[in-house]
Amino acid sequence: MTPAPNAEMSGSQTSGSQTLIALVENRPGVLNRVTTLLRRRHFDLLTLSMGRSEDPDRSRLTLTVGGGSAGARRVADHLIKLVEVLHVEPLFDQPAVRRDLALIKIRPDAAELPAVNALCSAFRARIVDVSPGSTIVEITGEQSKIERFVALLTPYGLAELARSECVAMCRGASGFGASDHSVGQTTSQTTSQTTSSTSPNPTS
Numbered sequence: 001m002t003p004a005p006n007a008e009m010s011g012s013q014t015s016g017s018q019t020l021i022a023l024v025e026n027r028p029g030v031l032n033r034v035t036t037l038l039r040r041r042h043f044d045l046l047t048l049s050m051g052r053s054e055d056p057d058r059s060r061l062t063l064t065v066g067g068g069s070a071g072a073r074r075v076a077d078h079l080i081k082l083v084e085v086l087h088v089e090p091l092f093d094q095p096a097v098r099r100d101l102a103l104i105k106i107r108p109d110a111a112e113l114p115a116v117n118a119l120c121s122a123f124r125a126r127i128v129d130v131s132p133g134s135t136i137v138e139i140t141g142e143q144s145k146i147e148r149f150v151a152l153l154t155p156y157g158l159a160e161l162a163r164s165e166c167v168a169m170c171r172g173a174s175g176f177g178a179s180d181h182s183v184g185q186t187t188s189q190t191t192s193q194t195t196s197s198t199s200p201n202p203t204s
Helices: 030-040 068-079 110-123 143-156 187-198
Strands: 018-025 045-052 058-065 085-090 096-106 126-131 134-141 158-163 167-170
Touching: 018 030, 018 068, 018 167, 030 045, 030 068, 058 068, 068 085, 096 143, 110 126, 110 134, 110 143, 134 143, 143 158
Parallel strands: none
Antiparallel strands: 018 058, 018 085, 045 058, 096 134, 096 158, 096 167, 126 134
């Protein structure tokens, strides 16, 4: 999905933006229902990425929204009301890996190829196609890294640029797998229920 014209591209957190992860059922039209809800509620959706998860019956959404923490909570509270949405988790300040992917086509001459190779090595990018008159480079990373790399490649004849949206995953042992979370709950709802169940019974 293409972000709004004034939206920042995906990757590392931009000022005031937050990342959310959602698990949804693999049903026809689920992405349309999600985007329709966000549009009708006038949420500031910056980026959205959807793909398969480890469960073949579920897909994983990564969303970047504006409005800070409060905006992310409102988005989560509305998304979880959709029947197809099984779980939503705003990442907030949790340690997480966020990545974009970019394919960059340039037109270097033969004398410039060693410099292009050196840039690829420095940025951990790789050349995936060399054809007469063009070279395609692939890079993954956060927004700032990709933008620096593109700027450095531009003098070598930038011809095309294709970028994916942000995907994210929490660091550490706790995960966002289908078996890690209760269906139909946001993280805040799960935490609230856990606290409630472990609180002493005032009548005991």
